[in-house]
Amino acid sequence: MNYIVIDDSKLDCFIAEKIIRNTKNCASVKTFLHAAEALDFIAANKASDRTVVLVDIQMPIMNGFDFVEAFQKMDPGSTENYNIYIISSSINENDVTRVRQYPSVRQFINKPLTANNLNNLLGAYEPAPFN
Template sequence: MSAPFPHFIIIDDSQLDCFIAEKIIQNTGTFSSVKSYTEATDALESIKDLGEKIDAVTIIVLDIQMPLMNGFQFVEAFEQLPSEVQSNYAIFMFSSSINENDKNRMENYPSIRRFYGKPISKDTVARMIEQL
């Protein structure tokens, strides 16, 4: 039996971007659940609360530029969690504009799998799942 489809967590301060990403992921049919957060701190609390209690890998679709806690600050806090929790997640950074500093900075974080430009597409979803 194959592994269950991944869960998805979308973290983006734009409700519209969250909505669009949810619809695109749902249209692929290759997901167990999709949950959106407009505040990275809320997503982090949810991950902490769940701990190791998830049945499939969760792909985190993470916007870089957000108020309060940006994508890099989220990753820094995420990487402080126990490795048993971290191993259940795969983080993919997204941004509508990427500068070289951000690209270079991503290499410092082992939990970031890859960067993609916005908007998310069905092909991007397929590529993220392939990288699990």
């Protein structure tokens, strides 16, 4: 499994990377402090295997919602293996509701990311609801 972590906090990227590397089937982890750079990466690299993308909401310049909106405008054929998960410290209901409105977002995870909730999320994997 490949992973992309998008978070403006270096510490949160570091934590996510550590936790991901501790899982059994981690092929690669890439971390991005800027959502725009992650978007460029995804546009330039079609994933041949399933790639889990963990995106924070509150980030300067391009936030998680902007990222998801831009992601959904990309060619679905080339992004089908990228699975978006929102990971945020937000406990605001509006944020959670808003996340549900994006068909490309599979789940909302509350920070901090732990080995447990990462495993749960991967266990609950279902094929993409749309393509």
